[in-house]
Amino acid sequence: MNAVNPGPEHSPRSRPRHEAVAALRPAYLAELADGPSVFFEPMRHDCPCCGSARIGGHLRLPDLIQHKPGAFRIDRCHACLHLFQNPRLNARGLDFYYRDFYDGLGEQQLDGMFGGRTKSYRRRAESVLPYLGEAKRWVDVGTGHGHFCEVAREVLPDVVFDGLDRSAGAELAELEGRVERGLRGAFTELAPGFAGSYDVVSMFHYLEHSTEPLRELEAARTALRAGGRLVVEVPDPDSRYARLLGRWWLPWLQPQHLHLMPVANLRRALSELGFTVVAEQHRSAHEPVDLVAAVWLALDEAAPRDDLPWLPARPGRSRRALRTSALLAGVPALVLATLADRMIAPFAQRLGLCNAYRLVARRE
Template identity: 65%
Template sequence: MTEPRTAVPQPRTAVVDALRDAYQAELADGTDRFFQPRRTDCPWCGAHQLRARLRTRDLFQYKPGHFALDRCDGCGHVFQNPALTEDGLAFYYRDFYDGLGEQRLGGAFGTRRRTYLGRARSVLPFAAAPERWLDVGTGHGHFCEAARELFPTTVFDGLDLSAGVELAAQHGRIAHAHRGAFPDLPGLEGQYDVVSMFHYLEHSTDPRRELAAARQVLRPDGLLLIEVPDPQSRYARLLGRWWLPWLQPQHLHLAPAANLRARLAELGFTVLLEQHAEAHDPIDLLAACWLLLDALAPREDAPWHPGTPPGRLRQALRAAVFLAGAPALLLAALADRLLARAAGPAGLSNAYRLLARKDG
């Protein structure tokens, strides 16, 4: 078997320069076309009891635009309002997981083996050796690669919208790559014993369709494993816009656990397991500190920023901000670790995990 060929990465400055004209042309008419009309009802329960939950900008790429999250007082669902159009989703996702962002995020996802194994272990008491497993929103397939240690006989397939799923197949992390929107892919009905969705549903435009699609591809008594951010986390209130899981403009829907449990029951699932402390990722304070420093520092070069690229002085000032903030970052990381054990009882868990069985 030959090793897959990997393209030699270009210097970031060259990539940015090559993209600049196209981005500036796309932004010439502003960002209004990237947003749908604002809705007055909850997309989860239909209630008209909405209130503003968060107003922010893109704190990750600093692409232009302002974003709003509303909360339904009827069911607690939090959703982006106004939501992005298809053009908006394409614009704000571009160069985050692929292109400019691929190397940075691909490396970060590849270092989370312990997290992936923890997710996979939640299935072991209910299915020791599933035959086929579909990981929806698999990215570069790192979860599947790690989970194979616990399930050596299981065939892992991956599904994603990005080209990362094809790279995952090339590198042998998954057996088959399915690229496209999950509800629209044909030929998968009744093929899988386990379907996993890790931090995927919050990115979808219609979580209900995604859950229905999962039921379609599962065999009778198959398992659906879901992990999503918890909008009821106390960190969400304490940290405000600096709470990492808000992740605007990418996170479109954040459902409380009770809502998701009820929807699964309506679709014919029985929830077998609900975990909060086990799904917590101890990164809230560190991420908030990093985002704050990044907001204070001069911007790094990016093709969607107008004006001339930053010179050496601005680059030096940016480095100085992070150097000065290094002690705060270290303290935040230590605090995250110290508080991790109390995250569940204290209501600080930033995510929750549900395992449900498709009723035969």
């Protein structure tokens, strides 16, 4: 049973949060009646990247962001070092765990967060600019609400940006004028309809969410003209922060991140699909948030839960007050972690701490 998608007059934006949560609770609890096991595919016994049977448990995590029920295992392939969620969420599970994250209850918060990353988006556009050639048409896959495209147009005023996303964010991006066209749907299904139309396809922190990353890369090849550029930015599982911070490393992001590809694996996959990598970037792809995010995740896990529709009942007043007190007590640690992130950032690549990497590849 899926939660009914509320109409505009009943959306979480148009009512107090506690009322929106209460309205969603019956559907969530009904869906959880059979337990979280119904949200997973059977466990696989080989690597989805290279097919090796030499795989083993690497990490086991709960949902540290939304705190929805369930436990998630990340396996590592000992042959190619690919990391992947195992067992993987099925279609029902993907729907359940994404719901109210980018839309619904989480829409306003996420829109504000992504909208406030202007400097990061500008740096991203400027970093790939030297490798784009005479680009005129660009589609940003996994565009969300199109904030990157809005900023990138200032760096590349002659480029027409389209945005593609599975969510209604793509349509909203078009309505807000952030993209020329907002394309809603699965990239692998839509790409044949605009084969060879684009000079640039970008996937910024999109591929790790995909159930079949290689099919997404094939779709990019289809959408690009000969000589066009593919820009891929993903979390770097080889970052030393992944080992130092363990379960508190934000880019694990379970259960959303299904695949974490070492850079060598992605380079090899692109080569096999007929791409030539023209740039590999680590420092400019790094976001200095690892330490502050780790502190926040730990505090949020330790403090009593806020009101959430997948909880059987709303926490009482005393429990909510205790949560507020615990989070306020953690403010000094958050401030120190923020300062440390900024101080370390200039040396992140030299220290092997970059939390992401970016590849620019040419379609031959």
